[in-house]
Amino acid sequence: LAKTTQPISMDSYEGQEVNITCSHNNIATNDYITWYQQFPSQGPRFIIQGYKTKVTNEVASLFIPADRKSSTLSLPRVSLSDTAVYYCLVSGAGSYQLTFGKGTKLSVIP
Amino acid sequence: KAGVTQTPRYLIKTRGQQVTLSCSPISGHRSVSWYQQTPGQGLQFLFEYFSETQRNKGNFPGRFSGRQFSNSRSEMNVSTLELGDSALYLCASSLGTSGSRETQYFGPGTRLLVL
Numbered sequence: 001l002a003k004t005t006q007p008i009s010m011d012s013y014e015g016q017e018v019n020i021t022c023s024h025n026n027i028a029t030n031d032y033i034t035w036y037q038q039f040p041s042q043g044p045r046f047i048i049q050g051y052k053t054k055v056t057n058e059v060a061s062l063f064i065p066a067d068r069k070s071s072t073l074s075l076p077r078v079s080l081s082d083t084a085v086y087y088c089l090v091s092g093a094g095s096y097q098l099t100f101g102k103g104t105k106l107s108v109i110p
Numbered sequence: 111k112a113g114v115t116q117t118p119r120y121l122i123k124t125r126g127q128q129v130t131l132s133c134s135p136i137s138g139h140r141s142v143s144w145y146q147q148t149p150g151q152g153l154q155f156l157f158e159y160f161s162e163t164q165r166n167k168g169n170f171p172g173r174f175s176g177r178q179f180s181n182s183r184s185e186m187n188v189s190t191l192e193l194g195d196s197a198l199y200l201c202a203s204s205l206g207t208s209g210s211r212e213t214q215y216f217g218p219g220t221r222l223l224v225l
Contacts, residue, residue, distance in 0.1 A: 032211040043114075043200045043216025044153070087153075093209035096141055097166050098202075100153035 004088045009105040018075045020104050022088030025069050030094075033064060033071045036087045038103070044087060048073070075106075083108045111136060114203050114217035122223045128189040131220045133201030135182050141165075141206025142184040143214065144176060147198040159184055160206045188222075196224045 005023040012018045024033065032051050036044035048055055050062040050071070061074040075082060085103040115134045123129050135142050143166075144156040155168040159178035176186040182203075188195055198221050202214040 034211065041198065041219070041221070043202065043219055045216065046213045049211065049213070089210075091209070091211035093211060095166060095210050096143060096158045096160070096204070096206065096212075097155045097168065098143070098145075098153075098210055098214060099155070100145075102152055 004090060004101050006086075006088050006101065006104045008102060009107070011107045011109060012078055013109050014079055015077050018078050018082075018106060020073045020075075020086055020088075020106070021070060022073070023070045024088070024090050027068050027090055028092060031090045031092045033062065033068075034089045034091045035060070035062065035073050036089065036100075038085045038087065044100075047086070049091070078106075078108050080108050080110060082106065114201055114215050116199075116201050116217040116220050118220060119218065120221045120223075122225060123191050124225050125191055125193060127191050128187060129191060129222060130185055130187045131199055131201075131222075133184045133186075133203075133217060135184070135201075135203030136215055139203035139205055139215070140182050141204045141212075142178055142182060143202045143204075144184070144186050145200040145202065146170075147200060147219070148194075148196070153200070156186065191224045193224050196222060198222075 034049040035047040038044040048062045055062045063072040087103040141160045143158040147153045158166040162178045178184045198219045200219045202216045204212040204214045
């Protein structure tokens with residue numbers, strides 16, 4: 001499984017757009033990039049998944065360049081409730097094991 | 111649709127005891143995975159069951175075991191508890207047909223404290 005690297009922590013003010021970048025240099029052709037969000041003492045929650053270019057849903061956008069060696073999770077106009085840990089994962093079809101890294105702890109400041 | 115449920119939510123045990131945790135997946139989901147989360151090691155995969163068979167296993171000692179029933183409900187057991195087993199144990203369910211890129215739905219977890 002490809003290893004992912006993302007910043008340990010980020011701070012942002014309420015109302016700003018937040019971009020969290022993840023590096024996955026060894027991503028395989030059939031792998032997808034998936035982001036999960038976790039609040040303290042809760043299980044992770046799926047946010048978004050993509051394979052290439054751009055994916056958008058009601059919560060976030062995911063930008064993936066052509067070489068797919070990195071990806072950027074974009075959270076528009078964050079609020080205090082977006083304070084959480086965000087995990088970037090590389091997911092394939094051959095395994096049912098999710099490999100979580102350290103994640104990025106996002107703190108939203110009022 | 112009801113989400114993934116885990117029981118109990120909190121548990122206190124002493125060293126040497128054993129513990130059984132339960133997980134009920136989302137209706138229709140046949141894959142159940144278990145994870146351990148600690149401040150030091152983060153989220154680590156324990157094992158995954160599909161149709162009552164263990165299909166994937168993480169790097170944990172044999173004290174950690176699990177099983178899945180015909181209704182897809184799953185239990186995990188930890189024997190001879192150690193202080194280091196104190197953790198949040200998370201269960202996740204998915205359809206089980208498209209690998210790890212399937213969305214996995216996590217339960218609220220069971221917080222285990224070993225004294």
